[in-house]
Amino acid sequence: MDVEQRGGKPILLLLPAALLFLILYVYPLGSLLSTSIYEDGFTTRYYAEFFGEPAYLKVLGRTVQVALSVTALTLLLGYPLGFVLATVRGKIAGALIAVILFPFWISVLVRTYAWMVLLGWRGVINTLLLGLGLRGEPFPLLYNQFGVHVGLVYVLLPFMVLPIYSTMQAF
């Protein structure tokens, strides 16, 4: 029996979240936006300054590039995972969900530092490779595109898997 049938107004349930969102997100962002276009009168000079500086445009370009590649990678990894989650039954499904959600219980800072321990120049992976004699020199796995992608894909994978899973479940 849903909220409406019981005579309640579902929109009221949204009120606390909406309030939080408005005060802590919309208002600060709005005041920041107004500062960027209003200074003793309307001005576009800050935007002109930003988009006129080639260094900033480069950074923006790189940001978009990384965003696209990370999205593609998480989709590649997340889609099959979501599919498996949606089709598997019972306890296995529960266990898989727990595994995907477990990292959320650990602070993102701790998780990132753990990756630094794994990927470092004399970190776990490189020490293993060198110790097994598979390679003479360590791989640079950190402070480059590779490290950035590993970190971002790892943190963002659950955000790709869960919506895919919930959508597939509806079928």
Next chain:
Amino acid sequence: MAPAKHGADGSGISRRQFLVGTAAAATALALPRPALAQENAVVYCGWGGSSQDILRDAFMVPFGKKTGIRVLEASPTDYAKAKAMVEAKRVEWDVLQCDWDFIYRGRAENLLEPLDYKVISTKDVFPEAVHEHGIGYALGATVMTYRTDAYPPGKGPRTWAEFWDVKRFPGRRALPKDPYFLFPLAAAADGVPREKMYPMDVDRVFRSLERIRPHVFKWWETGGQSQQLITDKEADLVAGWTSRMFVVQKQGAPIHVELNEGAPWGDAWVVLRGAPHRENAMKFIAFAIQHEEGMAINSRAKLSGFTNARTGRLLEPAVAHALVSTPENRAKLLPGGDQWWGTSRAEMIKRMTAWLLK
């Protein structure tokens, strides 16, 4: 199940009422918070991390005990943020710990309160540390450090030209990203004589940086990062600050700190214009600059130079001779150029950012 039409039957909140209601609530709650200035406190913003821990013991705790004024801490010092706060007239920091060149910049851009020298005594303080808008309390340098498992102490690079010599001294390198700390090193490595260092030949500096660029895997941005890179063995050679490197050395990291050709910098205190606890900020500086026990703690921990002459008497000879500010050590350092940096730093940061993106 027919979808309910809110408000159509006269009951419940219509969408319009909902939006108006939340907007009103948001506005009411978004009113300016009550002024913090009513509290008997002072907000100190420093570089954070181990550096601030030491200063807490040296100055903030004794100050609190003596005056009963609460010292609230913030970090890290961010010049862009400080400027934004002053211009928006929403200053959150009273005392700002900063590089000496910021005193010049802050004065030029009208970001600072002039220090109240009726309250602050400059007795026994070195004259070059005293400025109208700021006061220097510590001295350090950006120096070569290397892991002793890569090079035994003394066998590593001794000049920046040697640091740049990747054939003679191979190894992973990390250099500071901030031009203020980096450019003197690059200039010295290229052979710029000391008298000619300031005003800087920036094109020459960038040519020098081009040479070392392929061998630098990380341009570190924070003191904590420089410490971590060398203790985690990510880098064998790091150009870092004495205030950070001596601390990790004391904590047991196998590193050697080479003072020769160090690029000097100073730490200073300024009061931001429009600070909410202006009087308390002046009281803090007045206390701290005369608190030689605090300066001694700072000097012992980081081998930083002090600016109050009485501090020298409190230090053990072993420590006193190792300080960056002793005459013998000072002679090894490169010349400082805070006045040039005061007006050029922002521009150099832009150029450095552009260069890194190439």
